[in-house]
Amino acid sequence: MGSRLTEEQAAFAAAVRDFAKRECGTREQRDVLTGGGREVHHPELYRRLADLGWLGVCLPEEYGGSGGGLADACLFLEETSYGMVPCGGFVTTVITAKAYERFGAERRRREVLAGAVRGDVLSIAMSEPGAGSDVGALRCRARREADGTWVIDGQKTWISNAHCAKSILLVARTGEDKHGGLTMFHLPADAPGTEIRGIETMRGREVNDVFLTGVRLPADAVVGEVGLGWRQLMAGLNYERLFLAANMLGLARRAFDDAVAYVREREQFGRPVGSFQALRHRIADLATEIECTRLLVREVALDCDAQPDELFPREASMAKLKATEIAKRAALEGMQMMGGYGYTTEFDMERHLRAAVASTVYGGTSEIQRDVIGKTYGL
Numbered sequence: 472m473g474s475r476l477t478e479e480q481a482a483f484a485a486a487v488r489d490f491a492k493r494e495c496g497t498r499e500q501r502d503v504l505t506g507g508g509r510e511v512h513h514p515e516l517y518r519r520l521a522d523l524g525w526l527g528v529c530l531p532e533e534y535g536g537s538g539g540g541l542a543d544a545c546l547f548l549e550e551t552s553y554g555m556v557p558c559g560g561f562v563t564t565v566i567t568a569k570a571y572e573r574f575g576a577e578r579r580r581r582e583v584l585a586g587a588v589r590g591d592v593l594s595i596a597m598s599e600p601g602a603g604s605d606v607g608a609l610r611c612r613a614r615r616e617a618d619g620t621w622v623i624d625g626q627k628t629w630i631s632n633a634h635c636a637k638s639i640l641l642v643a644r645t646g647e648d649k650h651g652g653l654t655m656f657h658l659p660a661d662a663p664g665t666e667i668r669g670i671e672t673m674r675g676r677e678v679n680d681v682f683l684t685g686v687r688l689p690a691d692a693v694v695g696e697v698g699l700g701w702r703q704l705m706a707g708l709n710y711e712r713l714f715l716a717a718n719m720l721g722l723a724r725r726a727f728d729d730a731v732a733y734v735r736e737r738e739q740f741g742r743p744v745g746s747f748q749a750l751r752h753r754i755a756d757l758a759t760e761i762e763c764t765r766l767l768v769r770e771v772a773l774d775c776d777a778q779p780d781e782l783f784p785r786e787a788s789m790a791k792l793k794a795t796e797i798a799k800r801a802a803l804e805g806m807q808m809m810g811g812y813g814y815t816t817e818f819d820m821e822r823h824l825r826a827a828v829a830s831t832v833y834g835g836t837s838e839i840q841r842d843v844i845g846k847t848y849g850l
Contacts, residue, residue: 495557598628
């Protein structure tokens with residue numbers, strides 16, 4: 472797939488790599504930007520990415536974007552992840568923005584997409600304490616008043632980047648049918664009655680509880696159509712799974728390269744540890760798996776660009792499954808090959824592991840991805 476990059480794509484990827492090396496190339500720089508590895512998003516640096524025009528990489532030109540495709544966005548995600556650029560808000564932003572692009576009314580679409588291009592962070596709220604993989608079980612309820620306004624009560628949990636988002640795409644129950652009773656709403660993050668409370672994780676501040684108490688939204692806060700939220704969510708799975716896969720592909724590459732650099736230099740028994748067959752074979756296996764993952768992610772992205780109205784449940788789930796599992800494996804293998812040093816905070820490998828380990832859970836667990844893939848074969 473590397474040979475299938477256009478000249479423009481290759482130049483774009485090189486520019487992102489150069490930015491990452493210049494701004495985040497040293498451990499000292501990354502520590503300053505991330506609070507010692509506890510923050511995944513740096514607002515000021517994110518605005519600089521916006522100034523370069525990169526945040527609109529796959530958004531329409533009429534809203535200030537570049538008009539590129541999913542393959543371009545995947546390149547950006549892969550390279551920023553590899554370069555350890557703290558722009559974690561981009562993943563949820565681009566996933567959410569694509570939903571507005573597809574289903575939002577023109578006024579709302581222009582407001583939200585233009586904001587995303589300028590550097591606004593967007594978030595999407597689906598999961599609840601009792602509804603994770605089974606999104607249809609959610610209980611957060613939106614009630615329509617006589618004047619057409621909506622009143623929302625409930626709780627969302629594990630909501631990525633809600634704490635730095637300007638708005639949240641909220642999925643709430645508007646009817647009793649499990650899947651036919653869901654609706655999407657545009658929720659300003661500072662709407663009265665909304666409380667965003669951080670959840671501390673092994674990676675730091677990344678996800679949040681969102682409490683909604685009597686939140687009032689205007690009639691035009693509905694994104695798409697009332698009762699069609701489930702169908703709209705399913706239409707966006709290509710984007711979500713692909714973007715998460717590209718993000719983890721970059722992390723897998725970085726963990727691999729860091730491990731290779733270490734075993735080339737570290738000596739035991741009078742020679743570099745990488746020269747021992749046990750480690751050479753681990754490196755060979757990881758390199759092969761990462762290259763396979765790269766080909767899969769980019770091929771699926773190209774297919775989605777070529778047929779934007781088609782769903783690719785099997786292929787998108789394969790990409791997400793493969794990329795997240797290989798990222799976790801690369802970080803674990805890297806830690807093992809580095810011995811005790813891989814476990815210390817002196818090296819980045821422990822950060823890679825903290826970033827990778829949750830990726831097989833969010834955005835649909837690996838088990839759910841396997842189930843989706845199996846169902847596409849009639850099982």
